[in-house]
Amino acid sequence: MSTPVLAQPAPDTPVVARPTVGRRLTSFMPLIALVVLLAALTVVDPGFFTLSSLTAAVRTAAPLVVLAAGATVVVLCGGIDLSIAALCSLATVLFALWLPDLGAVTLAAVVAATALIGLLQGVAHVLLRIPSFIVTLGGMSIYAAIALVVSDAGPIPLSDRDATHWLTLYLAGVLPMAFVVALLVVGVVSLVLGLTPLGSWVRAIGYSESAARLAGSPVDLVKVGAFTLSGACAGLAAVMLVSRNFSGSPTMADNLLLPAVAAIVVGGTAITGGHGSVWRSLAGALVVTLLRVGLPIVGVPSAYEQILYGAIIVAAVALTLDRSKLLVIK
């Protein structure tokens, strides 16, 4: 046999698959949806595209943006945090309860408390190897119950409205301070993920946890960190809600879970992890908020809201998830 074994390396030209048009479109989906929604709402109600109603919209969106931003990092790691809304409700109660004693440091204390709760969830997930879905589902129920117990199942008015007054101000007279804070959160998280190795680690863990671990990535630390951030964001969002309602209530944020998950998936972050960004969730949260404020404009009773969230979550995942690669759908 004359075949030389050490022939030239096989001409293995890499196969370059171009992103399809559909793939390109989905990557801009949240922005496109945002623009289309704005246009549609303006057509139906020309009065909508005014400074005051846009300002009101982003003000409403602020807590949702913060909630979704924190949970996005967990989703990017391939997990899910279902406890954010219940934790946020609990935090509103804690804020109202602690304000008389703690005064100026109440905000820091509440955020620290929720961050700690998030950290515990992360540790339970990582050390006890319980799926994040279960840990946070259990957490959701626990925090909701604690909130009811410590609040005596009713709203607690703020003892001092000035404590959260700054969040209701407007920057340069137009930008709600709450939204500025939300933008800051998104910006800081994005910068940290973009500029440090954390971004690579989070994506690697989300795409393939075992590959990330075998590459020596600090998988457990990063995941615990993600849950901690998610918890902290829930606390911050709670303060925003309190500043608007002048009270804390054990169910105040409960209806934000679905919108937050919707914001993440509408933004195009893959629910399976790895692919996505915090910026996308910002756009997603704005889309969700516009839908919410837009429903009454087009004459749909707000009772239909939850149907809408359910539908867009399923639709957005259907559009963004590359199901051909999943062998088993659980």
Next chain:
Amino acid sequence: MTTNLQTEPVPPAPAAPPALEVRGLVKHYPGVKALDGVDLVVRQNEVLGLAGENGAGKSTLLKALVGLVRPDAGEIWVRGERVRLRSVVDAANHGIGMVFQEQSLVPNLTAAENIVLGSEGPGVRTGIYRWSTMRRLAQEQLDKIGSHIDPLARTDSLSFADRQMVEIAKVLRIEERTSHPPVIILDEPTSVLESQEIETLFTQVRRLREFASVVFVSHRLDEVLDVCDRVAVLRGGRSVGEVSADAEPADLHRMMIGSTGSDDHYHEGVAVRSDEPRRPRLEVRGLCGPSFRDVDLDVHAGEIVGIVGVHGSGREDLCRALFGAEPTTAGEVVLDGARLDLSGTRAACAAGIGYVPAERKTEGMVGPMSVADNMTLTKQAARCTGPIVRPGKQATLVDTWIERLRIRTPHRGTAIQRLSGGNQQKVVLARWLVAGDVRLLLLDHPTRGLDIGARSEVYRLMRELAATGVATVLLADSLEEAIGMSDRIVVMSDGRATAQIAAPAGAKPTPLDLVKEMV
């Protein structure tokens, strides 16, 4: 160009059409030609062996035969009739069935349930399981192969060999679907069997020949020649010829690797042997883990130590344990005089240990991430200033290594999953090299699934690294590879290191020398 070697030393073509015939089968995967025009004839009532190195296309061919893979081109004929196989059921309807390498039984069902699973027939009446009928059906199947396994035994309570018998009994159910003798494919059936169990299996195979055709795939060449009537050889996705049962394993092997072994395939010329250093770089003492016990192992700087062993020998787990990816229960590991922390992969990375996992696609690389990000995933400091990633620094570093390792990629930003297997593997290897601090490399099947050219490049890289003083532990893809690449070979059996064989250039042991120690 090598397909014209169809030397037919065996009987004249029988009058009956072949039980199964494959003509010019082609299957491409991104970057890999798994099948490149395979021809194969399985005659009625014969045992045909199928041999070939890893990556020769055996698995793809078998999958095509049972409808798990759709070929891009080529034809499959069953008893003179062209067929298209779209699923396992389709294949079964044409009388083709396969016993898979990884067993496909449901462990918490009884043997009987497994045997009739998916083809319950009269075992289910009006949607209700009829246990007595099922048991009878299963017993019939077991009787066919003369097995005494209790059909009501839970599958996970059976030994591996018994489970294999259940699989064979199960696959013979396809006889119910066709009036012709079936074709039974056995994929690596002996890889985890003890020698006595292998004998039982062979008796079974010879029995099957009475009423069926058998395709038998095994890495153990002596076995293949022992049980088969003739052996077809695949190499690089093509049929390169066949040998009759009276051939020597060496002849068969030569045909499989396509050389006489005289070429410097393993780049022994690159090896620069320094004087034996005083103290080993890696010292493993009495290491115990879930699947290995009391392992002692020394690896010197610049040395390549191959570990060989059959499936279940524990060598993969040992390798992972050294990297902190598998728990250990006792023993200690010393690297360059310092005791190693085996609690996690991070500690191992920090100590200068690199690991290339066998499952490249799921464990070795993060597919959707870029070549650059994959390459710098571990040694983050190499692309950062303080905690901040410097894209410019990363680009320079990655481009340097792309050039040094001759990685073919359109760009450093290309997703690694778009590269061919060989180039992916080079990126995975580069991950450990970019910081220049690697002291020990653990390579678990580093050439799995690579074509011969890419394999050769990985070998060259290993030699060059060894020449710079890197100690290497190699779990080779084949005995030949272990012999060709290693300076010393450690044999593992049942979780223990049972023998050490020196394998310096020029005085290499033969595969048979190793096999003797392995079983």
